[in-house]
Amino acid sequence: KAGVTQTPRYLIKTRGQQVTLxxxxxxxxxxxxxxxxxxxxxLQFLFEYFSETQRNKGNFPxxxxxxQFSNSRSEMNVSTLELGDSALYLCASSYYRDRDTGELxxxxxxxxxxx
Amino acid sequence: xxxxxxxxxxxxxxxKEDVTLDCVYETRDTTYYLFWYKQPPSGxxxxxxxxxxxxxxxxxxxxxxxxxxxSTSSFNFTITASQVVDSxxxxxxxxxxxxxxxxxxxxxxxxxx
Numbered sequence: 398k399a400g401v402t403q404t405p406r407y408l409i410k411t412r413g414q415q416v417t418l419x420x421x422x423x424x425x426x427x428x429x430x431x432x433x434x435x436x437x438x439x440l441q442f443l444f445e446y447f448s449e450t451q452r453n454k455g456n457f458p459x460x461x462x463x464x465q466f467s468n469s470r471s472e473m474n475v476s477t478l479e480l481g482d483s484a485l486y487l488c489a490s491s492y493y494r495d496r497d498t499g500e501l502x503x504x505x506x507x508x509x510x511x512x
Numbered sequence: 513x514x515x516x517x518x519x520x521x522x523x524x525x526x527x528k529e530d531v532t533l534d535c536v537y538e539t540r541d542t543t544y545y546l547f548w549y550k551q552p553p554s555g556x557x558x559x560x561x562x563x564x565x566x567x568x569x570x571x572x573x574x575x576x577x578x579x580x581x582x583s584t585s586s587f588n589f590t591i592t593a594s595q596v597v598d599s600x601x602x603x604x605x606x607x608x609x610x611x612x613x614x615x616x617x618x619x620x621x622x623x624x625x
């Protein structure tokens with residue numbers, strides 16, 4: 398069974414640009430969550446999508462957005478990049494069950510460097 | 513708000529030693545979930561265990577064991593007879609029933625041969 402696939406794995410951008418990251422969940426998983434990992438702030442929840450709807454959102458500015466497609470694949474976008482956006486962005490998928498967190502299965506992440 | 517504290521930033525042991533990773537959490541919720549994840553150098557977080565707040569039974573899985581104590585708000589993780597392959601960063605996390613996990617800062621475990 399294929400795991401969570403994230404693309405691209407590495408990318409370099411400059412300040413002010415925008416970036417789009419992609420995540421393909423495990424087959425059959427309908428929930429996709431995104432996390433940011435930085436040395437200073439650690440792992441922080443960005444948002445969660447289920448059935449193409451954002452179900453939960455973390456404490457990030459509006460420059461961070463996402464969407465989910467009908468096949469459960471998800472993308473996240475960061476506009477007007479800042480140096481502090483340099484991070485490992487992790488996607489996680491799960492078999493959504495209400496009132497039960499369940500297990501989250503993570504991809505290897507997309508490492509973004511902003512120069 | 514929830515908070516997860518992993519006071520041990522880095523631990524170094526010699527192979528075959530036992531090691532315990534500490535996790536203390538703060539929550540006002542009566543129903544919640546606790547997790548441990550392992551992050552090897554490749555970057556992905558590998559799920560190790562999930563516990564819900566009404567199940568305080570300790571669990572053993574091979575060389576891994578977990579001690580959940582609500583009285584002290586702790587969910588500690590012990591690796592018995594550590595191996596070099598256990599070297600990784602280990603994260604404890606908390607959730608109130610949705611997919612938004614609150615992670616601790618992680619403990620880097622180095623197992624020397």
